[in-house]
Each structure stands twice: as structure tokens, then as C-alpha cells.
Amino acid sequence: MDALELARWQFGVTTVYHFLFVPVTIGMSLLVAILNTAWVRTGKVAYLRATKFFGTLFLINFAMGVVTGIVQEFQFGMNWSTYSRFVGDIFGAPLALEALLAFFLESTFLGLWLFGWGRLPKRVHLACIWIVAFGTMLSAYFILAANSFMQWPVGFKVNQRAELVDFGAVLTNKVVLATFPHTVFGCWLAGGVILMAVSAWHLARKRDLEVFRPSLRLGIAAVLVGALGTLVSGDILGKIMTQTQPMKMAAAEALYETRQPAPFSLFTIGTLDGTKPIYQLEIPNLLSQLATGSFDGKVEGINNLQAAYERRFGPGDYRPYIPVAYWGFRLMIGFGLLAALVALVLLWLTRGRQVRGTGWVWKVAVWSVVLPFLAHSFGWIFTEMARQPWIVFTQMKTADGVSPSVGAGTVLTSLIVFTILYGGLALVEVGLMIKYGRATPPSADDAEPHDGGETSFAY
Amino acid sequence: MELTEVWFVAITVLWVGYFVLEGFDFGVGMMLPVVARNETERRVMIDTIGPVWDGNEVWLITAGGATFAAFPEWYASLFSGFYLPLLLILVALIVRGVGFEYRGKRDSVAWRLRWDAGIVAGSFVPALLWGIAFANIVRGVRLDADHEYVGTFWDLLNPYALLGGLTTLTLFATHGAVFLALKTRGEISRRAASVALKTGVAAAVLMVGFLAWTQIYGGVVGTVILAVFAVLAFASALGAIARGRQGWAFLLSAVAIGVTVISLFVVLHPNVLPSTINPAYSLTVENAAATPKTLGIMTGIAAFFLPLVVLYQSWTYWVFRHRVGAG
Numbered sequence: 026m027d028a029l030e031l032a033r034w035q036f037g038v039t040t041v042y043h044f045l046f047v048p049v050t051i052g053m054s055l056l057v058a059i060l061n062t063a064w065v066r067t068g069k070v071a072y073l074r075a076t077k078f079f080g081t082l083f084l085i086n087f088a089m090g091v092v093t094g095i096v097q098e099f100q101f102g103m104n105w106s107t108y109s110r111f112v113g114d115i116f117g118a119p120l121a122l123e124a125l126l127a128f129f130l131e132s133t134f135l136g137l138w139l140f141g142w143g144r145l146p147k148r149v150h151l152a153c154i155w156i157v158a159f160g161t162m163l164s165a166y167f168i169l170a171a172n173s174f175m176q177w178p179v180g181f182k183v184n185q186r187a188e189l190v191d192f193g194a195v196l197t198n199k200v201v202l203a204t205f206p207h208t209v210f211g212c213w214l215a216g217g218v219i220l221m222a223v224s225a226w227h228l229a230r231k232r233d234l235e236v237f238r239p240s241l242r243l244g245i246a247a248v249l250v251g252a253l254g255t256l257v258s259g260d261i262l263g264k265i266m267t268q269t270q271p272m273k274m275a276a277a278e279a280l281y282e283t284r285q286p287a288p289f290s291l292f293t294i295g296t297l298d299g300t301k302p303i304y305q306l307e308i309p310n311l312l313s314q315l316a317t318g319s320f321d322g323k324v325e326g327i328n329n330l331q332a333a334y335e336r337r338f339g340p341g342d343y344r345p346y347i348p349v350a351y352w353g354f355r356l357m358i359g360f361g362l363l364a365a366l367v368a369l370v371l372l373w374l375t376r377g378r379q380v381r382g383t384g385w386v387w388k389v390a391v392w393s394v395v396l397p398f399l400a401h402s403f404g405w406i407f408t409e410m411a412r413q414p415w416i417v418f419t420q421m422k423t424a425d426g427v428s429p430s431v432g433a434g435t436v437l438t439s440l441i442v443f444t445i446l447y448g449g450l451a452l453v454e455v456g457l458m459i460k461y462g463r464a465t466p467p468s469a470d471d472a473e474p475h476d477g478g479e480t481s482f483a484y
Numbered sequence: 485m486e487l488t489e490v491w492f493v494a495i496t497v498l499w500v501g502y503f504v505l506e507g508f509d510f511g512v513g514m515m516l517p518v519v520a521r522n523e524t525e526r527r528v529m530i531d532t533i534g535p536v537w538d539g540n541e542v543w544l545i546t547a548g549g550a551t552f553a554a555f556p557e558w559y560a561s562l563f564s565g566f567y568l569p570l571l572l573i574l575v576a577l578i579v580r581g582v583g584f585e586y587r588g589k590r591d592s593v594a595w596r597l598r599w600d601a602g603i604v605a606g607s608f609v610p611a612l613l614w615g616i617a618f619a620n621i622v623r624g625v626r627l628d629a630d631h632e633y634v635g636t637f638w639d640l641l642n643p644y645a646l647l648g649g650l651t652t653l654t655l656f657a658t659h660g661a662v663f664l665a666l667k668t669r670g671e672i673s674r675r676a677a678s679v680a681l682k683t684g685v686a687a688a689v690l691m692v693g694f695l696a697w698t699q700i701y702g703g704v705v706g707t708v709i710l711a712v713f714a715v716l717a718f719a720s721a722l723g724a725i726a727r728g729r730q731g732w733a734f735l736l737s738a739v740a741i742g743v744t745v746i747s748l749f750v751v752l753h754p755n756v757l758p759s760t761i762n763p764a765y766s767l768t769v770e771n772a773a774a775t776p777k778t779l780g781i782m783t784g785i786a787a788f789f790l791p792l793v794v795l796y797q798s799w800t801y802w803v804f805r806h807r808v809g810a811g
Contacts, residue, residue: 085586085589088582088584088585089582091538092577092578093578095578096578099548099574101559101563102552102559103564106560106561106563106564107560109552109560109563110556110557112556113552113553113556114775114778115778116552117550117553117554118553118778118781120548121546121554122785123549124542124550125785128542128545128546129539132538132542133542133793134796135538136534136535136536136539136800137535137800137803139534140531140804144803145803188778189778192777192778192781428560428564429632430564430632435567435568439567442571442575450582453582457586460590
């Protein structure tokens with residue numbers, strides 16, 4: 026493999042890994058803030074115990090999100106210096122603002138929340154976790170605005186490099202306006218699933234019902250709101266994607282020839298890239314609806330688009346790798362919907378102040394914890410890989426963005442280092458999440474904050 | 485003042501903030517095996533930086549992001565050129581950050597010892613490498629006409645840079661020990677103060693040598709005055725710690741680190757990354773900068789939010805101003 030391929034692998038590995046922690050951070054900071062608010066409002070100690078219990082899980086995850094995030098910022102310069110030179114005038118600003126406006130808020134106020142129990146007035150302390158939750162969402166906006174420039178560059182002119190013309194246009198790119206809610210709802214879904222799965226484990230053993238029944242219900246609510254929001258925003262995003270990156274939509278469907286109306290294939294058996302389907306389960310007209318908003322809209326096929334791009338950009342292959350696009354798109358949606366289904370079943374089982382449920386239902390609920398991670402990972406793999414061969418759509422190809430001064434051996438070294446380090450940390454992290462997920466929530470006495478700053482250790 | 489100059493100053497400020505703040509939490513990490521005698525003392529030490537280390541690290545992320553936004557060419561050449569040192573710094577910061585959060589999460593001596601080793605190494609490595617990196621920035625590196633780094637990893641380990649690395653290493657170690665003396669009580673505080681004096685003498689000698697050597701890369705009267713001021717501040721910090729004036733000692737060592745960083749940036753200016761192949765290939769505040777449009781927008785936002793950050797971070801330090809002790 027050459028430096029380009031290795032750099033792409035490294036970006037894929039480190040980004041997907043980083044984004045295992047991001048949705049939990051965004052989703053759980055909000056849910057912990059809600060639990061904390063419930064305690065401050067009602068004074069019920071069960072809510073306080075839940076706050077502390079899930080706060081610990083949140084922190085175990087947050088640490089990993091922070092440290093793997095620094096890699097992301099450095100990586101653009103290290104592996105993609107030509108890209109950085111080209112887009113820095115536009116792409117750098119959202120990254121700087123993300124740090125200045127959001128990361129400072131998150132990290133500072135999380136420190137205050139974590140170490141401030143009993144030291145800060147209750148409401149000030151509560152405000153800290155809300156500020157953390159707000160900060161996480163703000164950071165999502167900036168980084169998605171930067172990513173959206175790569176999907177659909179706006180507000181710039183090219184003068185050897187991409188130069189900023191309209192910052193407002195960059196921040197209100199129609200792609201970010203849809204991607205932001207899509208991602209944040211997906212994060213709420215992920216946070217909700219954590220609450221749901223962990224609570225299910227305890228409820229299956231009939232432990233601490235007063236803590237875990239409300240937690241389960243909150244988790245379910247977050248999953249359902251998240252799923253609904255993700256679907257609606259995803260539908261809007263699909264239509265925007267069809268306008269902005271028709272090749273991505275065609276690749277998502279493995280639609281080779283332009284069709285009107287176009288059906289949506291649920292799955293295909295045959296060649297991986299869908300060129301020779303043996304069996305295909307199709308829903309007529311659905312792709313037309315998803316892509317254009319009309320049941321008999323015309324959807325452009327890969328072959329037509331390839332020809333059109335060759336005319337516009339010169340000879341070359343403008344098709345992304347179809348199997349990843351086709352299956353990534355389906356698996357993203359499928360795993361997300363599956364999580365929602367589990368939540369609906371649990372909602373039914375916990376109706377009317379009851380907790381029903383047999384062993385296998387709880388087992389499924391516990392294992393549903395993997396679903397949002399799969400959905401988020403496939404979503405990112407889809408949206409980034411189906412943009413290829415472009416690093417900035419229509420402006421710069423991925424192959425042209427790599428650092429010319431960095432050799433394949435160097436990139437390979439860092440790829441190996443990160444893979445081993447991240448793999449080891451994943452084992453440690455999952456081990457701790459399981460340990461603390463199965464732990465008994467702190468007792469009423471331990472949970473109650475007291476001004477014992479000297480003896481209480483947060484670590 | 486030109487916007488490019490404003491951003492050169494802004495990035496100086498961000499690095500000053502980073503080294504003054506994370507400098508002491510690197511120091512606390514390095515001091516873990518030196519100052520603490522048992523597990524309780526190690527927890528006390530880590531709790532002195534517990535509420536703030538993550539916020540301190542954001543100064544680095546902001547400095548990186550601001551460099552990307554304001555001087556894309558600088559960011560691109562620097563990060564691709566200093567690839568392996570940055571990789572080591574990233575690994576160190578990852579291990580150390582996770583170590584703080586995870587060391588207490590299992591009740592096992594072996595588990596804690598492993599994370600503590602990670603915290604010590606993860607504090608030591610960046611404290612050394614940041615000095616090496618900044619010395620190379622001031623000295624210049626092998627940049628070609630396209631602003632690409634064409635030197636090797638070993639070129640970065642030249643004597644001047646190594647001296648710079650040892651200087652930041654000992655300065656941060658001392659800064660951390662002074663912070664510990666200020667934030668703890670009793671035996672730990674006394675031990676930290678006595679360690680600070682020892683590392684402080686080494687740091688002072690290295691600092692004098694490094695700052696004197698720095699002057700040949702573009703020193704003027706102003707930078708000599710800054711260097712002397714930094715050394716005097718640091719010497720006073722040591723004097724203060726010897727007399728048990730820990731608050732003053734910490735303030736003075738913070739000033740010493742801050743002024744040292746400022747003096748490096750003044751020597752560097754108007755370059756941002758000089759080329760040792762041909763001065764015409766050097767990256768400067770002019771040829772590395774983003775457009776005035778981007779710089780203007782960033783200036784407006786930073787002018788409001790950077791002071792706000794300083795304000796709420798100061799409040800954090802106020803909330804956690806008490807000394808940490810065991811039982």
C-alpha cells in the first residue's frame with residue numbers, strides 16, 4: 026500500500042473509533058443532565074443515584090472521546106497537508122471555533138460538575154452539566170459545518186486555494202442544516218440505548234427498580250425521539266444529497282441506469298456491487314420518493330453520472346466503491362430502526378407503572394447496546410466513502426490531498442501505533458463500562474453530596 | 485496592526501496559555517513517583533489537577549485549530565514535517581488523559597501502577613518534545629520551495645533542540661512541583677517544595693543556556709531583555725518557594741514560562757517557520773496566512789470569546805482554590 030491508501034485507512038480507523046465515543050458523549054450528557062434536573066426538582070434520591078450511576082458511565086466514555094479527538098485535529102496536517110493548504114482558509118475556522126467556543130465549555134464545566142458536588146450550590150452545579158450538554162452539541166455543529174464543506178462546498182472562490190467569500194454561507198450550508206439534526210438525533214438515540222440496555226440488565230435481575238425503571242423509561246424516550254428525528258432529518262438529508270451529490274444517492278442504491286420512477290431495493294443477493302442481481306427485494310417508487318420527494322421522480326444512475334462527470338472534470342473514475350455505499354446505507358438505517366424496535370417493545374412492557382419482561386427480552390435489550398454504534402459507523406463510512414474520489418466534492422480529489430513529504434513507512438508506523446493503542450484501550454474501556462454498568466448504584470448516603478472536598482476523590 | 489500580526493500574537497497567547505497551564509499538570513504527572521509515598525498521596529496529587537487538566541489541554545486544541553485557520557501553510561508544513569514527534573505527543577496525551585480517569589476505576593494495585601506509569605511517561609514525553617519542537621521552529625528546519633519539510637526525524641534532534649527540550653522538561657517539572665506545594669498541605673507540600681528547588685536549579689541553568697543560544701537565531705535587544713526577565717522571574721520563584729511563599733512562587737514560575745514562550749515567538753517573528761535551506765523558502769506571517777476575510781471574522785469572535793474563556797476558567801480555579809489533603 027502507498028502513503029495515500031495508508032493515510033486513508035488511518036483516517037477511517039481513527040475517525041470511526043473516535044465516533045464510537047462522540048454519540049455517547051452527546052447523548053448521555055443530555056440524559057445525565059435530565060436525571061440531575063429530576064433530582065434537583067423533586068428531591069427524590071433515586072434520581073440522584075441514577076445521576077451518579079450514569080454520570081460515571083458518561084465519564085468513562087468522555088475521557089476516550091477527548092483524547093481520540095486531538096488525533097483528529099492533528100491528522101489533517103500530518104497526513105493531509107496538501108488538503109490543509111487548499112482548504113485551510115475555510116476549513117480551519119470551524120475547527121478553531123469548535124475548540125474556542127465548545128471544547129473549553131465542555132471540559133471546564135465538566136470538571137466543575139465532577140468535582141463540584143457539595144461545593145457549588147445545587148442549581149449552579151446543575152447548570153454546569155447543562156452547559157456541558159450544550160457544549161457537546163455546539164461542537165457537533167462546527168465540525169459538521171466543516172465536514173459539509175467537503176460534501177458540498179459553498180461560500181468560497183478558488184484562487185490557487187479555496188478562499189472564504191461568505192462565512193455565513195459556510196455555516197448555513199444546506200447540507201449541515203440537515204446533517205446536524207440527523208447526527209444529534211442519532212446521538213440521543215445512542216445515549217438512550219445505553220440507558221436502556223444498562224437498566225434492562227438490572228431490571229432483569231430485579232435490582233434497584235426505583236433507579237432503573239425511570240432510567241429505562243428515559244432511555245426509551247430518548248431512543249424513540251432520536252429514531253424519529255433521525256428518520257425525518259435523514260429523509261430531508263436524502264433529498265439534499267440527491268441535489269448536491271447525485272452520485273452518492275445512486276451509489277447508495279447501486280442504481281446503474283437512470284430510472285423514473287425508481288424503486289428502493291431492501292437487499293440484493295448477487296454480486297457485491299449489485300451489477301448482476303440474482304434476487305432483489307424492491308419496493309416500487311420508494312427511491313424516487315426518498316431522493317426527490319415525488320413518487321415518480323427521476324433518479325440519475327451511476328453510468329449517466331459517470332459520463333456527465335467525465336465531460337465536466339475530464340477522464341477519470343468518478344464512481345465510489347459501490348458495495349460499501351449500498352450496504353453502508355442499508356445497515357445504517359437497519360441498525361437504527363432495530364434499536365427503535367427494541368425501545369418500542371420495552372415501552373409496551375413497562376406500561377402502567379409495571380415492569381414485565383422475560384429473560385430473553387431483557388437479553389435482547391442488553392445486546393441492543395451495539396446497535397447505535399453500528400448504525401453511526403456505517404453512516405459515516407457511507408457518507409465519506411460514497412463521496413470518493415473527492416476529498417472536497419468537485420474541488421479536490423482525495424489522491425491529491427495527501428502529504429507529499431510523508432512517506433508510506435511513516436504513515437504505516439502511525440497506523441500500527443494507533444491501531445494497537447486504540448485496540449488495547451477499547452478492551453479497557455469496554456471492560457470498565459461493563460464493570461460500572463453492572464455495579465450497584467451508589468447508596469442514598471454515598472450519593473448525597475456533602476462538602477467533604479478533602480476526603481472525597483472523584484478519581 | 486495588520487490582521488496577520490494580530491493572529492501571530494493570538495497564537496502566541498494560546499501557546500503561552502497552554503504551556504503555563506498544562507505545564508504544571510505535566511509537572512504534577514512527572515512528580516508522581518518522586519513526591520508521593522503511597523496511594524493516598526498519589527490520589528491527592530492527581531486531585532490537585534483533576535478539575536482542570538482537561539480544560540488546560542483545550543488550549544493546545546485551540547492553538548492547533550487557530551494555526552490551521554489563521555496560518556494554513558504553517559499548520560500544514562509544521563504538522564506534516566514534525567510527524568513522528570507529534571505522533572509521540574499524541575500517544576502520550578492519550579495514555580495520560582485516559583490514565584487520570586481510569587486509574588481509580590479498579591481496585592487493583594497492578595492496575596493503578598500501570599496507569600501511573602502511563603501518567604508519568606505521558607507527562608514526561610510531551611514536556612520534553614514540546615521544547616524540542618519549539619526550538620526547531622525558532623531555529624528553522626529544512627523547508628523546500630514548496631514549504632514542504634525535506635529533513636528527517638533525526639534532524640529535529642539537534643543539540644539546540646535537545647537543550648530546548650530539557651529546558652521545558654525541567655521547567656514544567658518545577659512548575660508542577662511548585663503547584664503541588666501550593667495545592668497540598670503537610671508532608672506532601674514540604675516534599676514538593678524541596679523537589680522544586682532541586683529541579684529548579686537545573687531548570688534555571690538550562691534556561692539560561694537555552695535562551696542565550698536562542699539569541700543567535702534573530703535576537704535583538706528586546707528579546708534579550710525578555711530572556712533576562714524570564715530568568716529573573718524564575719530565580720525569584722525559586723527564592724519564593726525556599727521562603728515558603730508558594731503562591732508567589734507559582735505566579736512567578738508561571739510568568740517565567742509565559743515570558744520564555746513570548747521571547748521565543750519574538751525571536752521567530754516575522755517568520756513562522758524559517759527554512760534553513762534558503763531564507764526565501766521560509767514561511768512568514770505574510771505567506772503562511774489565511775485571507776484577511778477569514779482573519780477578520782476570527783478576530784471578532786476570538787476578541788469576545790477568548791476573554792470569556794479566561795474568565796470562566798479563572799472561576800474554576802477560584803472554586804477549587806482550596807488545598808487538597810487526605811483525611
